[in-house]
Every structure is written in C-alpha cells, then in structure tokens.
Amino acid sequence: MMSTAGSDLGHLVPEMVLLAAAVASMFVHLFVKKRGRRGAGYVALAGIAAAGLALVLTPPSTDALFGGHLAVDSFALFFKAAVLAAGALAIVLAFRFFDVEKSEPGEVYYLMLLSIVGMTAAVSATDMVTTYVTFELFAIPSYVLAGIFKKERRSAEAGIKYFFLGTLSSAVMLLGMALVFGLTGSTGYAEAGPALAGANGLAALVAMSLFFVGLFFKAAFVPFHMWAPDVYEGAPTPLVIFLSTAPKAAAIAVLVRAMTVVFGGYAMEWGTLLQAVALATMFWGNLAALTQKSLKRMLAYSSIAQAGYLAIGLAVWGEPARMAVLFYVVVYVVMNAAAFGLILLVDREGRFDESVDSLRGLVRRAPIAAASILVVLLALVGIPPTAGFMGKYFLFTAAVEKGMVLLAVAGALNSAISLFYYFRIGRAMFLEELAPPPEGGRRPAENVSGTVTAVLAVCAALLLFLGLLPSLLASRAAAALLGL
Amino acid sequence: MNILGIPILTFVTFFPVAGMVVILFLPGSRGKAIKIVANIVTGLEFGATLLLLIRFDAGSGDMQLVERLPWIKAIGAQYLLGVDGISLLLVLLTSLLTFIATLSSWQAVQRRLKEYYVFLLLLETGMIGVFLALDLLLFYVFWEVVLVPMYFLIGIWGGERRLYAAIKFFLYTLFGSVAMLVGILVLRSQHQTFDWMAMVAAGSVIPAVLQGWVFLAFFLGFAIKVPMFPFHTWLPDAHVEAPTAGSVILAGVLLKMGAYGFLRFSMPLLPAAARRYAPAMVVLALVAIVYGALVSLMQKDMKKLIAYSSVSHMGFVMLGLFVLTPMAAKGAVLQMINHGVSTGALFLIVGVLYERRHTRLITEFGGLSSRMPVYAAVFLIMTMSSIGLPGLNGFIGEFMILMGTFPVSWLWTAVAATGIVLGAGYMLWLYQRVMFGKIVNPANESLKDLTVREFATFLPLIVLAFWIGIFPKPFLAIIDKPVEKIIRIVNPAHFEAPR
Numbered sequence: 001m002m003s004t005a006g007s008d009l010g011h012l013v014p015e016m017v018l019l020a021a022a023v024a025s026m027f028v029h030l031f032v033k034k035r036g037r038r039g040a041g042y043v044a045l046a047g048i049a050a051a052g053l054a055l056v057l058t059p060p061s062t063d064a065l066f067g068g069h070l071a072v073d074s075f076a077l078f079f080k081a082a083v084l085a086a087g088a089l090a091i092v093l094a095f096r097f098f099d100v101e102k103s104e105p106g107e108v109y110y111l112m113l114l115s116i117v118g119m120t121a122a123v124s125a126t127d128m129v130t131t132y133v134t135f136e137l138f139a140i141p142s143y144v145l146a147g148i149f150k151k152e153r154r155s156a157e158a159g160i161k162y163f164f165l166g167t168l169s170s171a172v173m174l175l176g177m178a179l180v181f182g183l184t185g186s187t188g189y190a191e192a193g194p195a196l197a198g199a200n201g202l203a204a205l206v207a208m209s210l211f212f213v214g215l216f217f218k219a220a221f222v223p224f225h226m227w228a229p230d231v232y233e234g235a236p237t238p239l240v241i242f243l244s245t246a247p248k249a250a251a252i253a254v255l256v257r258a259m260t261v262v263f264g265g266y267a268m269e270w271g272t273l274l275q276a277v278a279l280a281t282m283f284w285g286n287l288a289a290l291t292q293k294s295l296k297r298m299l300a301y302s303s304i305a306q307a308g309y310l311a312i313g314l315a316v317w318g319e320p321a322r323m324a325v326l327f328y329v330v331v332y333v334v335m336n337a338a339a340f341g342l343i344l345l346v347d348r349e350g351r352f353d354e355s356v357d358s359l360r361g362l363v364r365r366a367p368i369a370a371a372s373i374l375v376v377l378l379a380l381v382g383i384p385p386t387a388g389f390m391g392k393y394f395l396f397t398a399a400v401e402k403g404m405v406l407l408a409v410a411g412a413l414n415s416a417i418s419l420f421y422y423f424r425i426g427r428a429m430f431l432e433e434l435a436p437p438p439e440g441g442r443r444p445a446e447n448v449s450g451t452v453t454a455v456l457a458v459c460a461a462l463l464l465f466l467g468l469l470p471s472l473l474a475s476r477a478a479a480a481l482l483g484l
Numbered sequence: 485m486n487i488l489g490i491p492i493l494t495f496v497t498f499f500p501v502a503g504m505v506v507i508l509f510l511p512g513s514r515g516k517a518i519k520i521v522a523n524i525v526t527g528l529e530f531g532a533t534l535l536l537l538i539r540f541d542a543g544s545g546d547m548q549l550v551e552r553l554p555w556i557k558a559i560g561a562q563y564l565l566g567v568d569g570i571s572l573l574l575v576l577l578t579s580l581l582t583f584i585a586t587l588s589s590w591q592a593v594q595r596r597l598k599e600y601y602v603f604l605l606l607l608e609t610g611m612i613g614v615f616l617a618l619d620l621l622l623f624y625v626f627w628e629v630v631l632v633p634m635y636f637l638i639g640i641w642g643g644e645r646r647l648y649a650a651i652k653f654f655l656y657t658l659f660g661s662v663a664m665l666v667g668i669l670v671l672r673s674q675h676q677t678f679d680w681m682a683m684v685a686a687g688s689v690i691p692a693v694l695q696g697w698v699f700l701a702f703f704l705g706f707a708i709k710v711p712m713f714p715f716h717t718w719l720p721d722a723h724v725e726a727p728t729a730g731s732v733i734l735a736g737v738l739l740k741m742g743a744y745g746f747l748r749f750s751m752p753l754l755p756a757a758a759r760r761y762a763p764a765m766v767v768l769a770l771v772a773i774v775y776g777a778l779v780s781l782m783q784k785d786m787k788k789l790i791a792y793s794s795v796s797h798m799g800f801v802m803l804g805l806f807v808l809t810p811m812a813a814k815g816a817v818l819q820m821i822n823h824g825v826s827t828g829a830l831f832l833i834v835g836v837l838y839e840r841r842h843t844r845l846i847t848e849f850g851g852l853s854s855r856m857p858v859y860a861a862v863f864l865i866m867t868m869s870s871i872g873l874p875g876l877n878g879f880i881g882e883f884m885i886l887m888g889t890f891p892v893s894w895l896w897t898a899v900a901a902t903g904i905v906l907g908a909g910y911m912l913w914l915y916q917r918v919m920f921g922k923i924v925n926p927a928n929e930s931l932k933d934l935t936v937r938e939f940a941t942f943l944p945l946i947v948l949a950f951w952i953g954i955f956p957k958p959f960l961a962i963i964d965k966p967v968e969k970i971i972r973i974v975n976p977a978h979f980e981a982p983r
Contacts (some may be wrong), residue, residue, distance in 0.1 A: 323558070363599065378632065383658075384625035390556075393621070393665075397559065400669040408669060412662035419658050423635075423651065430599075431639040431647055474558045 008065040011072040013058060014051040014080060015117050021047020022113035029106035037106030041095060044109035048088045048116070055080055060483050068188045069130040070121070074483030078476065079123040079253040082330050086246040087116045089337040089455065093344055094238035096451045100347045101236075105148050112242060115141040119250035126261070128177040128187040131254060135173070135214070138250060139166050142243055146235040158234030162243075165217070165227045173214025179207035180262070189261040197265030208263050208270065215258075218251035220244075221311055222280040225304050229288075232300035232340075237352070240296070241340045244303045245333045252310060252329055256322060259314070260484050267317055274315035275407060281308030282414040289421045296343055296354040298421055302380065303336050305418060309395055312407050316399045319481065324394035326477035331379065331391040331466065338376040338459035342425070345369055345452045348444040356424050361434035365446075369453040370429045372460035377422045379463045382415040387466035387473075394474070485539045487532060491551045492539070493565040496532050496575065497613050500525060500582075504605040512598040519590060522601040526583040529608065533579040540572055545965030547618060547681055555622070561678050564619035569962040570747065570817055571615040574740055577824045578615065580944060581736040582608045585729035588832055588941045592728055592839055593641060600641060603633035604729065611737050615744060618680040620668045623749075624661070627705075630738065631657055634730070642725035649718075649725035656708050656718040664705025664745075667698045671753060684752050684973070692756045699757035702750045709742030712765075712802060713772040716795045723791035724844075728835030731787065735794050736828035740820045743801045747817070747970060751805070755974045758808075765806040770899045772799030777906035781913070786834045786844045789914060790827060793870065796903055797823045803900055804885035808975035810968045812888025817963045819881030822952060826869040826878055829945040833863050836938060837918075840931055846914065851923035856933040860919050862942050867915045869949040871908045877952035 009016070021043060029040035060074035091109065098104035118138025125131040143166060147159015181187050183203055184195035196204050213224065220228040232240045263270060285305025292298035310332065313325035345366070346358045363370035379388025392415060396408040437443040466473050487495040503525030510518050540548060547566035555563045567575065586604060593600050610633070613626030631654060639650030668678075674690045675683050690698070708715045719739075723731050751758045776796030783789035801823065804816025836859065837852075838844050853860035865876070872878035882904060890897045923929060934942070952959055972979060 364596075374632075381658075383632065384628045389625075389628070394559070396666070397669045397672065400666070401673045405666065405670065408666050409663075412666050413659075416655070416659045416662045419655060420651070423654065427639065427647060427651070430636055431650065471556050471558060474556070478558065 008063075008070075011058060011061055011065055012070075014054040014084075015120055017051040017054050018047055018113050018117045018120065021050065022110040022117065025110040025113060026107075029110065037098075037104040038095070040106040040109045041091060041104075044113050045088065045091050047113060048084055048091065051120075052081070052084050052088075055084065062483065064126065064190065068190060069127040070124045071126045072124055075253070075257065075480045076124040076483075078326060078480035079249055079329070080120045082249045082333050083116055083119045083123070083246045085330075086242060086249065086333045086337060087112060089333075089341070089459075090238050090242035090245075092455060093241055093337075093341050093452065096344050096449050097236060097238045097352075100344075100350055100352065102350070108145060108148055108239065111141040111145055112239075115139075115145070115242075116246065119246055122250050123253035123257075125254065126189045126257070128180060128189075128192070131258075132170070132174055132177060135218075135254075136170060138247065139170060139218075142166075142247060145239045146231050146243060148239065149236060154234035155236060158231040161227050161234075162231045169214045169217035169224065172210050176207050176210030176213070179203065179210065183207060189258065193262045193264060196262060204266065205269055208266055209273070211258065212255070212270070212273075215251045215255045216277065218247045219255070219307050219310070220248065220304050221277045221307060222284040222304065225281070225284070228304055229297055229300040232303070233294065233297045237296070237340055237343050240300075241337045244300070244340065245336050248303075248307060249329050249333055252314075252325065255314065256325065257484065259317070271315055271317060274311055275404070278308055278311035278315050278407060279410055281305065281311055282410060283308075286414050286417045286421075290417070292421070294354050295356050295425070296340075298424075299339050299343075302339065302418070302422070305414065306332050306336065306380070308414070309392060309411060312399055312411055313395045315407065316395075316402050316404055318398065318402055319478075320394065320401065321398035322481050323474060323477045324391065324398050326480055327394055327470070327474055328391035330473060330477075331387045331463070334459050334462055335376055335379050335388055338372075338456055339380060341452055341455055341459075342373050342376070344449065345373075345456070346446060346448055348446050356428045357435065359425060359428045360432045362429040364434070366448045366453060369448060369456055372453070372456035373429060374426055375460035375463055376456065377426050379467070381419045381422050385464065385467040387463045387470065390467050390470040394470075485535075485549065487535070491549075492532070492536060493549055493551050493567060493616050496529065496536070496579070497565065497609060497616055499529050499532060500605040500608040500612075503529075504602050504609075507598060507601050507605070510598065515597045518597050518601055522586050522605065523583075523590075525605060526579070526586040526608065530579040530583045533575050533612075536567065536572060536575070540567070540569075540962075542569060542962045543965065545569070545969035550618070550681075555619070559621075559672075559678075560676070561621040562619045563622060564679060565616045566618045566681070567616060568966040569964070570744070570966050573817065573821055573959065573962060574615045574737075574744060575612055577740070577821055578608065578611045578737045581732055581824060581828050582611075584828070584832070584941050584944065585732045587937065588732070588835065589727070589729045590937060592835060596640060599636070603636050607633040607637070607733065611733075611741070614741050620671065620678040620680065620749070622678070624665055624668055627661055627664075627741070630741070631661070634734065634738065637730040638722055638726045641727040641730065644725070645721070646725045649721040652718050653722040656715070660705040660708035660715075663701045667701030667705070670694065670698050670701070680748070680753075688755055690754070692760070695754040695757035696760065699750055699754045699761060702745065702754070703761075706742040706745035706750065707768075709745065710739055710798050710802060711742070711795065712768050713775055713795070713799070716772065716776075719795060720788050720791045723794075723831075724785060724787050728831060728838065731831040731835075732828045735791075735831060736824035739794060739798055740824060743798065743805065743816070743820055746802070746805055747813070747967075752970045752973045758806075758974050762806045762808055766803055766896060769799045769802035769806065770896060772796060773803065773900055773903035774906070777903050777910060780910040781906065783910075784845055784847065786837070786846055786914065786918070787831070789846075789910065790830045790834065793907065793910065794823070794827055796907060797827065797870075799903065800882060800885055800900065803889065803896070807889045807892045807896070808971060809888040809892060809978055810971045812885050813967045813971050814960060814963055815881050815884025815886075815888055817967055818952070818956065818959060819878075819885060821959065822869070822877040822881045825945050825948050825952070826866050829862075829866040829942060829949075830870060832941060832945075833859075833866060836934065841927060846917050848925055849918045849928060850921045850925065851919070852928060852931060853919040854923070855928065855931045858934045858939065862934065862939075862946065863915065863919060865946055865949060867911045869953070871911050872904055875950075875953045877949045877956075880952060880956045
C-alpha cells in the first residue's frame, strides 16, 4: 500500500528528532561560550533520549514508505533501538573520557548524532540507492570521529585508515548494487529480489558478493577486518565504543534484510560463503586476541571474534537462527560497550592506562565495578547465567538443528579459547594485588569513575537479567522478524 | 513440601545464594559476623537437605518432589527440578561437606573473608543445582555456575602457583563443558525437549552412530570433571594449590559431578553408545586405578598424594558404573559418597597440619602420634576408610564394585584389586612416615592436638564412615531403585539371562 509522502514522515519522527538535536547540538557548541562543548553533549544525549521515546511511540508499519525506499517495520524499529542504545552508552562514557583528557572536541556529539541518523535510516532502507546514501551518511561522520584527535598520531592514522578502506568498500558495494540494477532493472529490494532469483546465476552471485563486501567491512568480518584493530586501538575509547557497536548492528540489519528480500534465492550460495566467513572470523579474532598485550587491541580482536558468532547465525539462516542473530546483536552491543568502557574506569594522574595492569586488585578498591566487569566477561565468553551464553546458545542450537554441527562445535571451541584472554582481565581484578609503588616513588593518584561504574553495573544487570529470562528479548526479536 | 512457602528443592538450591546476598551487604571489616552468617547458612542448608528425607519415598525409582515451571518458551527449556535416590545422597553429601568446609575455614582463611564466603555459597548453589536439575539446559547452567567460584577459590586463596592452577582448572573444565553443550544441543534436536524424564520415557530414538558422537561430547565434559585418565592432569595442580576447603569441595563434590553426569545422562539417554563404549571406559577406569595408585606412591607432598589417590578412587567409581551391572553401579554410587567422606576428611587432615606448620611435605613430619593422639586416631580411621578396611565405608563400596565386576570379567576384577593393594600401600606408608617413628624435626615438638572446633568438623565424617561401613542398608535402600532403573535401560540383557 502506497501512501503520500507527507503522512510517511510520521514514521520518521525519531530520525527528525535526532537531526534537530544534531543541529541544536552544533549551535550550542558554536555559540555557547561557557561549557558549550559539554552543553552540546547534553543536547545530544537529550536528543537520543527523545528519539528513543519517539521510537517507542512509533508503531511498526508494514507499508512501503516514500515510494518503497524506506520501511519502518518492527525489524527496523528493533535495530533502531539497538543503535540508539549504543549511541547513548558512547556519549555517557565520552563525558568521562573528555573530563580526564581535559580536551573536549564538541563536534563529536553532533557528528555522532548524524551518524546515528544514518544508521537508523539504513536499517529502514528498502532500496539500493537509499541503502547507499544512508550508509554514507553514517560512514562519513564515523571517519571523522575515528580521527577526531587530529594532532595525535594514532587517532589521525585511525581516521585516515578507516576513511580509505571504508570508501573503498563502499565503492565495491556500489558496484554490486549497480550490477543488481543491471540484472533486474530495479533498485527497490521488493522488485529486485524476485527478478534476481530468475536472473543469470553467476552474474547475480558476483553482484551479491560485491554488495556483501561493503557490509562485511562494516561488520568487520574476516577477511574484511584489517582496519578494525588499528582503528579501535587508535581512536578515542568512547568513539570506539560507538564505532564497534552501532555500525555493526546497522550492517547486520541491512545484511539480514537484503538476504531475506533481495538475495533470498541464493541462500545456498551465501550459506556456504558465510560459513567460511564465520569460521575465519571466530578463529582469527580469538587467536589474534590471545597474542595481544594492549588491552584495547585485545578487545578490538574480541569484538571481531564476537561478530564471528553472529556470522554463524547468518550462515545457518532459518527462523531460529535469525532470531538468534537479532538477540545476539543486542547482547553484543551491551557486552562490547561495557568491555571497552572498562578501559575508562580507572585513570592514573589523568591518564588512561590501556593495559590490564591498571585493573590489578580492582576488587579491593571498587568491588561493584569489578563484579560488573566479571559478569560482562562471563557474557563475552558465553558462560551462564548471562545473556552472552543465551545468545550463543540460540546461535549454536540453530546450527545444530540445521545439521551444521561443525559450526556449533567451532563456536563452542572458540568460546573456550576466548576464556583465556578474557580472564586475563578477571585474573588481574580478582587474583592479583595492586602493584607496589616504584622504588622510592609514590603510588600514582588513582581515580575510579562513578559514572563508568554505574554504566558497567547497568550493563551487567541487563546481561544477567536477559541471561535468566531470555524470553523477554527473544520474543521481541522473533516479533521483529515477522515484520520483515 | 514447602519451606517458608518455597518448594523445597528450589529452597535448598537457592538458600545459599540468599545467604550470599546477606553477606554481600555486610561490611567487609566485620569478619566475625561474616563467618557466623556463613556457618549458619551452610548449617541450615544441611538441615534443609535433611528435611528432604522426610518426604522422600525410597521405594520408588522415579523422580520425586518434581518442580516444573516454564522458563524459556522459545526453545522449550523449563525450570525443572527433581530428586531421586542418587541425587538425594549427593545433595546430602554436598550440603554436609560445604558445611564442614565452611567450619574448617574459620581459622584457615584470614584474608578477603567476604569474597571467600560469597564464592563458597555461590558454589554450593551451583553444586546442588547440578544434582537436582532435570532440564538439560538448566543442568548446564548450574554446571557452569560451579566453575567461576571454584576458579576464584583456587586463584585467590590458593598456594604458590595458584594463578596457573586456577586457569588450568577453568580452561580444562570449560573445554569439556562446551563439548557437552554441543552434545546437549544434539540431544535436544533429536528429542525436541530438554526434559530428562521425557527423554528417558521416549526411549532410544536416536540412531546408534549419532549416540556415539553425543556420548563422546558428554564424555569430554564428564571425563574431565571426574577426572578420568588421561584428562586428570588438572587435578593435582588444582588440589595442591587450592585452600583446604576448596580441596574438600573439589574432591568431595565436584568430581562426583562428572560421575553423576555419566550415570544420569550418558547412560540412560545414550544406552546403545554406553553399551558400545563400556569396555573402553572400563579400560580407562582400570588405567586410572592403577596409574593413580602408582603415582600416589611416589608423592612427596601429602596433598598431591591424596589428589592422585582420588584419580585412583574415581577410577573405581567409573569401573563400577561401566561394567553395567546393578551391583557394581550401586557400589559405584556408594563409593562416590565414600570418597567424598574419606577424601574430604583426608584433605582436612592435611589442612590441619598445614595450618600449624605451613608445609605439606611428608619428610617434614614424623612421630606426630605422640604429640597429637586424637589427630592420630582420626587420621588412622580415615586412612583405613580410604583403604577399604572392612567395618568402614570404603570396604562396602569397593567390595560391591568388585563383586559386580567379577561375573563380567575376572581379569578386570583382578586389575582393580591390584589398585586396592597399592592403595593400602601408599596410605599406610604415608601414615607411617607422618605419624610413627621418632620426632626428628624439632618444629614438630610443640604441635597442638585437634581443637574442639577441628574435631567437630571431623565428627560427622567419622560417624558416616562407621555407619556406612557397619550398616549400609539405609544408604543402599535409597539408591537401589533408581540405579537399577538406569541399568535396566542401559543393559537390559543383564536382567534377562540368569548367569
């Protein structure tokens, strides 16, 4: 059912709120003299909260909006919520980060909002052109975000790397879209899908593969992950929290939609492709994480490995697997944000130490934070009773039900491997004592952040809650898929 | 049956966690209050598990006091608890040993008290949950819940190499349990349920080849936990480094989780595979019996000696389970309890010396019997119990296992009997070197005998050792029906052909 553009706008209130907040944040940053930068942050956070409220009030619609370019179905709403949550977590933690760094580039806040608008639109996109445009809208601010500390080499390098590889992958994706258009004469998902199913098989496979490359890149699937460790290590931590969660959620959403609607006829082919991707991503991510010394880089590889579990669900496909993917995306956002967030927990003399050592003996100084981190670690490994276990369980069980026991075995094996590096953190916090002060010197003044503790505690509580009562999220994920 | 309006199985499972929450809210500086609360909680928990006996009908082999609630509708997982004779005895053993371990920690644990008791109580909930859960997913959750507190108990309050031992324990058991998880997933895909009772009722619908794979997956999970040869290498490290209470629980309860897993899940759910692999399992069990005993002979560290003796004793349990006769299997279950009692007590005995001398090397001691007569008596009783002296508990279990094995193979029986002889060797030699002779080391001159508190920790174990040794009938009556029910599923041939 087509409707007029004017009434269609009603479905995009969250996006409009975000855009308005981005503009307002920009003005606050530019014109408010005293504490305008933090003000911009508050405006951005309020904007996300308002957008969240608007999201709750937006009913899912099965209509094709804007001439079939966007759909605000329950599937899109599900992912919009995930993206907003990631953004909110990142902004709250950014406050803490910039407080300690004593420099606050206020543009971060509205760039992040713009990127979020791009993502919330991308998960709604039902047309190749719209997909591409919204992808660029969320990608370009994120390149800037990665390199926001332009005078710092690591950050600048991260930004440049992300930009070059990102635009390259976008171009490849665009080529794939062009091929789809050439084969089907349409850019709309709904029209292209059936046409593609009857099209030349090989050309369609090439088109599909090229299209997927862009998405695999954003999701940091191996072998398109090379940028991720460098960017995650170099970019400022709160922005890493954002960049490692929200774009991945959005990319998975676009993948699931495209796989369902456009490439549904080639499920066998991408099934094989994604099996390989899942195995490579899990093993590469986990094995590489094992060898890392820097905490931040280790977590970067961990986030790659976590995406590998998601790829299992995509490879398996079918109703339970897709539900599992949606479930795990949400869990991933929470786990990963909390994992990078723990870097911001402790500062020494105004500096963040990106090594595990900064967490030594933490349980004695900050028991609540340590216990929360422990829950997050258990979730990352996949040990019950956490949501991380439930998510992996749903993924693995879907694989076994479809007869892909190998994927489940590999996934389970990887979860055991990952214990080894995740529990370096657990060991430091619980088993090791605070290092003695250097000879003749004094112990550097240390500060454990209350804000970060609160964020970690909320994440941990959520992970435990969803681990004990996963039905609450699983039923929403299943409902979201019905809208697709 | 309810306690405080809560169904009794749920109550006994989660009461320790409730106590844990209370301790969490106590300030860490109030060490004494924390200790008192922990002791009261584990004591009451033991009392609560004793209440199970009132309603328990020993005449039935079925699951009793079943509690069933929907849990995760999407996949059909349920909150499903139930108890039969096997779980009942193991639950009682768990609550008793945890109580004793808590009591024994009064002096032994001095630092980070609050965390210690938090982990101990969390561990108790996990262990009891393992023995009561009848939904396979719920079982897995409890199984994993056990891992984390044990990791910390070893890693924080352990000895010199505690970090290494803790992560080794964690990694080994996690590898095993993720393999088991895959097995559980396959079982579910075959049965479309996690409900153990429904799976048993459905009978063997799984093709034999697939059963073999699932059996292998379960084997990794359970054999590492038992531990069976060749997966035992984590055990000596974990035991030696763990604090006394940790060793008691590790040997007394955690190892039983593996054997329990075989008996509860591998055997009745995968009967064809269990029959097929039984000879291989028996061989591994025999290797463990002899190898564990030989290695025990060579140990210089008392704790390590007892750790390896556990490998040998658990070999007996596995032998008893996998000869697939009711007599041997009953002996095996009884031997699980016996091992919990005697090895638990032996770790406490070593702990007593370690608290006084901060060493566990056998050569450091000698002639202690003249200084510590009560201690010497307790040690002797438990040594005899471990060896299997008639009149004490170990004898009944080992004898039943051998008696059940003999009709199947005299060779297996003979090899297993060698283990008993070697067992007598290493235990008596240990006792002789530590307790008899002259006091050579002056540090031993002023050793104090057992205090009243210490003696109190041993008393229930001594009572049990004699009780099971002299009058095992009530214990056997409880496990008789459920064990027979399982053996009937695995090895129906045994009941058809009179031998």
